[in-house]
Amino acid sequence: MTDHASHSHAVELPSATGIPHDKVGMWVFLCSEVMFFTGLIGSYIVLRFASPSWPHPGNTLNIWLTALNTFILICSSVTMVKALESVRNGDLRKLKLFLSMTLLFGAIFLSIQAYEYRHLLHAGFNPHVSLFGSVFYTTTGFHGFHVFCGVVCMAFVTGKAFLGKYTQAHHQGIETIGLYWHFVDLVWIILFTIIYLF
Amino acid sequence: MAEHKHPNYLAIFWILLSVTILEVGYSFLHVPRSLLIGGLVALAGFKALLVALYFMHLKFERKALGIIVGSTLILGAILVSVGIGEHVLPKP
Numbered sequence: 001m002t003d004h005a006s007h008s009h010a011v012e013l014p015s016a017t018g019i020p021h022d023k024v025g026m027w028v029f030l031c032s033e034v035m036f037f038t039g040l041i042g043s044y045i046v047l048r049f050a051s052p053s054w055p056h057p058g059n060t061l062n063i064w065l066t067a068l069n070t071f072i073l074i075c076s077s078v079t080m081v082k083a084l085e086s087v088r089n090g091d092l093r094k095l096k097l098f099l100s101m102t103l104l105f106g107a108i109f110l111s112i113q114a115y116e117y118r119h120l121l122h123a124g125f126n127p128h129v130s131l132f133g134s135v136f137y138t139t140t141g142f143h144g145f146h147v148f149c150g151v152v153c154m155a156f157v158t159g160k161a162f163l164g165k166y167t168q169a170h171h172q173g174i175e176t177i178g179l180y181w182h183f184v185d186l187v188w189i190i191l192f193t194i195i196y197l198f
Numbered sequence: 199m200a201e202h203k204h205p206n207y208l209a210i211f212w213i214l215l216s217v218t219i220l221e222v223g224y225s226f227l228h229v230p231r232s233l234l235i236g237g238l239v240a241l242a243g244f245k246a247l248l249v250a251l252y253f254m255h256l257k258f259e260r261k262a263l264g265i266i267v268g269s270t271l272i273l274g275a276i277l278v279s280v281g282i283g284e285h286v287l288p289k290p
Contacts, residue, residue: 017262027263031270038274042281049286058225067222071215078211081253085204182253186246193242197225198235 026176030183033146037187040142044135044194055132057196060125062116069112070192073147076105077185080178090168092161099158099174102181106151113144136195143191146184153177205252217245 015021048054057063083098117137120126127137157177160166166174221241225234251257256267 017260019260019263024263024266027266031266034267034270034274035277038277042278045278046281046285049282063222063225067218070218074211074214074218077249077253078207081207085207179254182249185253186249189245189249190242193221193238197221197238 020172022172022176023179026179030179033183033187037142037190040139041190041194044139047131047135048198051131055130057132057198060120060132061136061196062119063196065112065116066192066196069109069116070188072105072109072112073185073188076102076109077182079105080181084171084174084178087166087168087171087174092164092166095166095174096158096161099154099161103151103154103158106147106154106181110144110147110151113140113147139191139195143184143187146187150177150181150184154181205257207252210248210252214245214248217241 015024017024079098079101083095083102086092086094086098125133127134154177157173160173221238224237224241227234229237250267256263
Protein backbone atom coordinates (compact mmCIF):
# COMPACT_ATOMS: atom_id res chain seq x y z
CA MET A 1 0.00 0.00 0.00
CA THR A 2 1.32 3.45 -0.87
CA ASP A 3 1.79 6.18 1.75
CA HIS A 4 -1.03 8.16 0.15
CA ALA A 5 -3.47 5.27 0.27
CA SER A 6 -2.60 4.29 3.84
CA HIS A 7 -3.02 7.91 4.92
CA SER A 8 -6.43 8.12 3.25
CA HIS A 9 -7.59 4.94 4.96
CA ALA A 10 -6.27 6.15 8.31
CA VAL A 11 -8.36 9.34 8.30
CA GLU A 12 -11.47 7.95 6.61
CA LEU A 13 -14.33 7.56 9.07
CA PRO A 14 -17.38 5.38 8.39
CA SER A 15 -20.34 7.29 6.94
CA ALA A 16 -23.65 7.02 8.80
CA THR A 17 -25.58 7.47 5.53
CA GLY A 18 -23.48 4.99 3.57
CA ILE A 19 -22.59 7.82 1.19
CA PRO A 20 -18.98 9.09 1.00
CA HIS A 21 -18.44 12.18 3.15
CA ASP A 22 -17.19 14.39 0.34
CA LYS A 23 -20.21 13.54 -1.78
CA VAL A 24 -22.60 14.42 1.07
CA GLY A 25 -20.58 17.60 1.64
CA MET A 26 -20.87 18.58 -2.02
CA TRP A 27 -24.62 17.91 -2.03
CA VAL A 28 -25.12 20.04 1.10
CA PHE A 29 -23.06 22.80 -0.53
CA LEU A 30 -25.17 22.48 -3.70
CA CYS A 31 -28.32 22.79 -1.59
CA SER A 32 -27.01 26.10 -0.26
CA GLU A 33 -26.33 27.06 -3.88
CA VAL A 34 -29.92 26.14 -4.76
CA MET A 35 -31.09 28.65 -2.15
CA PHE A 36 -28.66 31.27 -3.46
CA PHE A 37 -29.92 30.98 -7.03
CA THR A 38 -33.52 30.67 -5.83
CA GLY A 39 -33.06 34.07 -4.19
CA LEU A 40 -31.76 35.53 -7.46
CA ILE A 41 -34.40 33.88 -9.63
CA GLY A 42 -37.18 34.73 -7.16
CA SER A 43 -36.08 38.36 -7.15
CA TYR A 44 -36.08 38.35 -10.95
CA ILE A 45 -39.62 36.93 -11.08
CA VAL A 46 -40.92 39.48 -8.58
CA LEU A 47 -39.20 42.42 -10.31
CA ARG A 48 -40.17 41.23 -13.75
CA PHE A 49 -43.86 40.57 -13.16
CA ALA A 50 -44.41 43.45 -10.74
CA SER A 51 -43.02 45.91 -13.31
CA PRO A 52 -45.56 47.70 -15.50
CA SER A 53 -43.35 47.17 -18.57
CA TRP A 54 -40.40 44.98 -19.42
CA PRO A 55 -38.37 44.94 -22.66
CA HIS A 56 -38.48 41.82 -24.81
CA PRO A 57 -35.11 40.11 -24.21
CA GLY A 58 -34.79 39.21 -27.90
CA ASN A 59 -34.61 42.92 -28.78
CA THR A 60 -31.45 43.37 -26.69
CA LEU A 61 -29.85 39.95 -26.25
CA ASN A 62 -28.45 37.60 -28.85
CA ILE A 63 -30.66 34.52 -28.40
CA TRP A 64 -28.85 32.37 -30.99
CA LEU A 65 -25.40 33.01 -29.54
CA THR A 66 -26.65 32.11 -26.08
CA ALA A 67 -28.45 29.03 -27.43
CA LEU A 68 -25.05 27.98 -28.81
CA ASN A 69 -23.54 28.59 -25.37
CA THR A 70 -26.29 26.46 -23.81
CA PHE A 71 -25.44 23.70 -26.28
CA ILE A 72 -21.76 23.95 -25.28
CA LEU A 73 -22.58 23.67 -21.57
CA ILE A 74 -24.79 20.64 -22.22
CA CYS A 75 -21.91 19.06 -24.18
CA SER A 76 -19.61 19.74 -21.22
CA SER A 77 -22.02 17.91 -18.90
CA VAL A 78 -21.97 14.90 -21.21
CA THR A 79 -18.15 14.83 -21.37
CA MET A 80 -18.04 15.21 -17.57
CA VAL A 81 -20.32 12.26 -16.96
CA LYS A 82 -18.40 10.24 -19.58
CA ALA A 83 -15.17 11.04 -17.68
CA LEU A 84 -16.69 9.56 -14.53
CA GLU A 85 -17.91 6.52 -16.45
CA SER A 86 -14.43 6.07 -17.97
CA VAL A 87 -12.59 6.09 -14.64
CA ARG A 88 -15.16 3.67 -13.20
CA ASN A 89 -14.40 1.36 -16.11
CA GLY A 90 -10.67 1.80 -15.49
CA ASP A 91 -10.09 3.60 -18.81
CA LEU A 92 -7.71 6.35 -17.68
CA ARG A 93 -6.92 7.47 -21.24
CA LYS A 94 -10.57 8.34 -21.85
CA LEU A 95 -10.77 9.92 -18.40
CA LYS A 96 -8.04 12.41 -19.37
CA LEU A 97 -9.63 13.00 -22.79
CA PHE A 98 -13.12 13.70 -21.41
CA LEU A 99 -11.86 15.88 -18.56
CA SER A 100 -9.82 17.94 -21.03
CA MET A 101 -12.87 18.31 -23.26
CA THR A 102 -14.98 19.44 -20.28
CA LEU A 103 -12.34 22.00 -19.38
CA LEU A 104 -12.26 23.22 -22.98
CA PHE A 105 -16.07 23.51 -23.19
CA GLY A 106 -16.10 25.46 -19.91
CA ALA A 107 -13.47 27.86 -21.22
CA ILE A 108 -15.41 28.31 -24.49
CA PHE A 109 -18.60 29.05 -22.53
CA LEU A 110 -16.83 31.76 -20.52
CA SER A 111 -15.23 33.21 -23.66
CA ILE A 112 -18.60 33.48 -25.40
CA GLN A 113 -20.13 35.08 -22.30
CA ALA A 114 -17.26 37.59 -22.15
CA TYR A 115 -17.81 38.35 -25.86
CA GLU A 116 -21.54 38.80 -25.22
CA TYR A 117 -20.92 41.18 -22.29
CA ARG A 118 -18.41 43.19 -24.31
CA HIS A 119 -20.85 43.50 -27.21
CA LEU A 120 -23.76 44.48 -24.93
CA LEU A 121 -21.73 47.03 -22.96
CA HIS A 122 -20.45 48.51 -26.21
CA ALA A 123 -24.07 48.87 -27.35
CA GLY A 124 -24.91 50.78 -24.15
CA PHE A 125 -26.70 47.97 -22.32
CA ASN A 126 -25.07 48.12 -18.88
CA PRO A 127 -26.19 47.14 -15.35
CA HIS A 128 -27.54 50.60 -14.47
CA VAL A 129 -29.37 51.35 -17.70
CA SER A 130 -32.56 49.59 -16.52
CA LEU A 131 -33.98 47.05 -14.09
CA PHE A 132 -33.63 44.45 -16.84
CA GLY A 133 -29.94 45.34 -17.17
CA SER A 134 -29.37 44.97 -13.42
CA VAL A 135 -31.13 41.63 -13.26
CA PHE A 136 -29.43 40.34 -16.39
CA TYR A 137 -25.87 41.13 -15.27
CA THR A 138 -26.48 40.01 -11.68
CA THR A 139 -27.90 36.59 -12.51
CA THR A 140 -25.74 35.73 -15.51
CA GLY A 141 -22.68 37.29 -13.83
CA PHE A 142 -23.02 35.15 -10.71
CA HIS A 143 -23.57 32.11 -12.88
CA GLY A 144 -20.50 32.97 -14.95
CA PHE A 145 -18.50 33.29 -11.73
CA HIS A 146 -19.64 29.80 -10.76
CA VAL A 147 -18.54 28.48 -14.16
CA PHE A 148 -15.19 30.22 -13.70
CA CYS A 149 -14.74 28.52 -10.29
CA GLY A 150 -15.73 25.23 -11.93
CA VAL A 151 -13.16 25.70 -14.68
CA VAL A 152 -10.42 26.40 -12.10
CA CYS A 153 -11.38 23.27 -10.12
CA MET A 154 -11.66 21.29 -13.36
CA ALA A 155 -8.14 22.36 -14.36
CA PHE A 156 -6.90 21.12 -10.98
CA VAL A 157 -8.70 17.78 -11.32
CA THR A 158 -7.56 17.36 -14.94
CA GLY A 159 -3.97 18.04 -13.86
CA LYS A 160 -4.28 15.36 -11.18
CA ALA A 161 -5.68 12.94 -13.76
CA PHE A 162 -2.67 13.53 -16.03
CA LEU A 163 -0.39 12.93 -13.03
CA GLY A 164 -2.08 9.56 -12.52
CA LYS A 165 -3.65 10.40 -9.17
CA TYR A 166 -6.99 8.73 -10.01
CA THR A 167 -7.59 5.02 -10.36
CA GLN A 168 -10.59 2.78 -10.86
CA ALA A 169 -10.72 2.31 -7.07
CA HIS A 170 -9.97 5.91 -6.00
CA HIS A 171 -11.76 8.57 -8.02
CA GLN A 172 -14.16 10.31 -5.62
CA GLY A 173 -12.76 13.71 -6.64
CA ILE A 174 -14.03 13.20 -10.20
CA GLU A 175 -17.56 12.52 -9.00
CA THR A 176 -17.49 15.46 -6.57
CA ILE A 177 -16.39 18.06 -9.14
CA GLY A 178 -18.83 16.45 -11.60
CA LEU A 179 -21.76 17.15 -9.27
CA TYR A 180 -20.77 20.81 -9.11
CA TRP A 181 -20.37 20.99 -12.88
CA HIS A 182 -23.76 19.44 -13.61
CA PHE A 183 -25.37 21.80 -11.09
CA VAL A 184 -23.90 24.79 -12.93
CA ASP A 185 -25.31 23.36 -16.17
CA LEU A 186 -28.71 22.84 -14.53
CA VAL A 187 -28.82 26.43 -13.29
CA TRP A 188 -27.95 27.69 -16.76
CA ILE A 189 -30.79 25.67 -18.29
CA ILE A 190 -33.21 27.59 -16.06
CA LEU A 191 -31.50 30.98 -16.46
CA PHE A 192 -31.39 30.68 -20.25
CA THR A 193 -35.12 30.06 -20.34
CA ILE A 194 -36.28 32.75 -17.93
CA ILE A 195 -33.79 35.51 -18.83
CA TYR A 196 -33.45 35.05 -22.60
CA LEU A 197 -36.66 33.42 -23.83
CA PHE A 198 -39.54 34.98 -21.82
CA MET B 199 -24.55 5.10 -5.87
CA ALA B 200 -25.09 1.75 -7.52
CA GLU B 201 -21.97 1.37 -9.66
CA HIS B 202 -23.52 -1.06 -12.14
CA LYS B 203 -26.15 1.31 -13.48
CA HIS B 204 -25.17 3.11 -16.68
CA PRO B 205 -27.81 5.38 -18.17
CA ASN B 206 -27.53 6.06 -21.88
CA TYR B 207 -25.85 9.45 -21.56
CA LEU B 208 -25.80 10.13 -25.30
CA ALA B 209 -29.56 9.56 -25.53
CA ILE B 210 -30.05 12.09 -22.71
CA PHE B 211 -27.76 14.51 -24.54
CA TRP B 212 -29.89 14.26 -27.71
CA ILE B 213 -33.07 14.79 -25.68
CA LEU B 214 -31.56 17.87 -23.99
CA LEU B 215 -30.42 19.24 -27.34
CA SER B 216 -33.80 18.60 -28.99
CA VAL B 217 -35.72 20.22 -26.13
CA THR B 218 -33.38 23.26 -26.24
CA ILE B 219 -34.08 23.70 -29.98
CA LEU B 220 -37.79 23.23 -29.29
CA GLU B 221 -37.62 25.87 -26.54
CA VAL B 222 -35.94 28.47 -28.75
CA GLY B 223 -38.40 27.78 -31.57
CA TYR B 224 -41.36 27.95 -29.19
CA SER B 225 -40.20 31.31 -27.81
CA PHE B 226 -40.64 32.82 -31.30
CA LEU B 227 -44.24 31.58 -31.68
CA HIS B 228 -47.06 34.08 -31.29
CA VAL B 229 -49.00 32.31 -28.56
CA PRO B 230 -50.77 33.80 -25.50
CA ARG B 231 -48.25 34.99 -22.91
CA SER B 232 -49.37 32.60 -20.17
CA LEU B 233 -49.10 29.67 -22.59
CA LEU B 234 -45.63 30.81 -23.67
CA ILE B 235 -44.33 31.13 -20.12
CA GLY B 236 -45.99 27.90 -18.95
CA GLY B 237 -44.60 25.94 -21.89
CA LEU B 238 -41.07 27.30 -21.53
CA VAL B 239 -41.01 26.66 -17.76
CA ALA B 240 -42.25 23.10 -18.31
CA LEU B 241 -39.56 22.42 -20.94
CA ALA B 242 -36.80 23.95 -18.77
CA GLY B 243 -38.03 21.97 -15.76
CA PHE B 244 -37.95 18.76 -17.80
CA LYS B 245 -34.36 19.45 -18.89
CA ALA B 246 -33.27 20.31 -15.33
CA LEU B 247 -34.89 17.10 -14.09
CA LEU B 248 -33.00 15.02 -16.67
CA VAL B 249 -29.67 16.57 -15.62
CA ALA B 250 -30.38 16.01 -11.91
CA LEU B 251 -31.66 12.46 -12.29
CA TYR B 252 -29.21 11.08 -14.82
CA PHE B 253 -26.07 13.26 -14.97
CA MET B 254 -26.03 13.88 -11.22
CA HIS B 255 -27.26 10.30 -10.67
CA LEU B 256 -29.94 11.39 -8.20
CA LYS B 257 -32.19 8.63 -9.58
CA PHE B 258 -29.73 6.00 -8.35
CA GLU B 259 -28.74 7.60 -5.04
CA ARG B 260 -29.76 6.64 -1.54
CA LYS B 261 -32.95 8.01 -0.02
CA ALA B 262 -31.00 10.25 2.40
CA LEU B 263 -29.73 12.42 -0.47
CA GLY B 264 -33.22 12.64 -1.93
CA ILE B 265 -34.50 13.94 1.42
CA ILE B 266 -31.71 16.56 1.63
CA VAL B 267 -32.34 17.80 -1.92
CA GLY B 268 -36.12 17.52 -1.70
CA SER B 269 -36.33 19.59 1.49
CA THR B 270 -34.18 22.27 -0.14
CA LEU B 271 -36.46 22.41 -3.16
CA ILE B 272 -39.51 22.74 -0.89
CA LEU B 273 -37.86 25.66 0.96
CA GLY B 274 -36.95 27.26 -2.37
CA ALA B 275 -40.52 26.87 -3.65
CA ILE B 276 -41.85 28.50 -0.46
CA LEU B 277 -39.42 31.41 -0.87
CA VAL B 278 -40.46 32.09 -4.47
CA SER B 279 -44.17 31.55 -3.75
CA VAL B 280 -44.16 34.08 -0.91
CA GLY B 281 -42.48 36.66 -3.16
CA ILE B 282 -44.97 36.09 -5.97
CA GLY B 283 -47.94 36.12 -3.61
CA GLU B 284 -46.79 39.33 -1.95
CA HIS B 285 -45.66 41.37 -4.94
CA VAL B 286 -46.97 39.88 -8.19
CA LEU B 287 -50.47 38.51 -7.65
CA PRO B 288 -53.26 41.12 -7.47
CA LYS B 289 -54.42 42.03 -3.97
CA PRO B 290 -58.05 41.14 -3.13
